């Protein structure tokens with residue numbers, strides 16, 4: 001019986017380990033431009049690191065970083081040669097530093113670059129999709145960014161080169177908690193009044 005419990009525990013452990021293998025979620029509306037205007041800062045004083053999380057692109061690209069508008073000059077994680085979980089260290093930053101990630105086109109070398117800050121891109125197109133990533137056995141938890149590497153947003157699939165950045169905070173403007181709370185109260189109120197109406201009609 002003890003062995004049965006042990007194997008059950010092992011199976012459960014494997015079961016729980018499986019979700020940790022998950023890769024970052026892709027952009028769910030390919031073909032349509034992502035409208036979110038992302039902003040990123042350094043979460044704490046220390047190093048910012050990038051982890052390669054995959055690529056679906058014909059072009060050859062690499063990633064670099066601007067800190068408070070200044071190029072770090074550190075680039076790498078070539079999308080044609082890097083392996084999942086490969087790391088690039090961008091060096092030390094100070095908490096609150098403004099971070100802009102920049103995708104460099106290596107081959108053919110005639111397009112881009114493309115920035116995580118939409119306003120810096122040619123034509124003002126959004127070239128990234130971002131979400132929080134919980135991490136897996138090769139990549140720690142961080143901020144996932146998928147780049148679109150075609151001029152003027154191209155096919156908007158945002159999967160051309162993908163990264164998870166660590167020690168980065170997404171400070172994109174989102175609706176304030178107060179207005180979300182109001183919205184939720186409104187929805188709850190509507191549901192309650194519908195329920196009451198159904199009760200009267202019954």
Ligand SMILES: [Ca+2]
Pocket residue numbers: 148149150154155156157158159160
């Ligand atoms: Ca694309």
Ligand SMILES: [Ca+2]
Pocket residue numbers: 056057157158159160
């Ligand atoms: Ca693609």
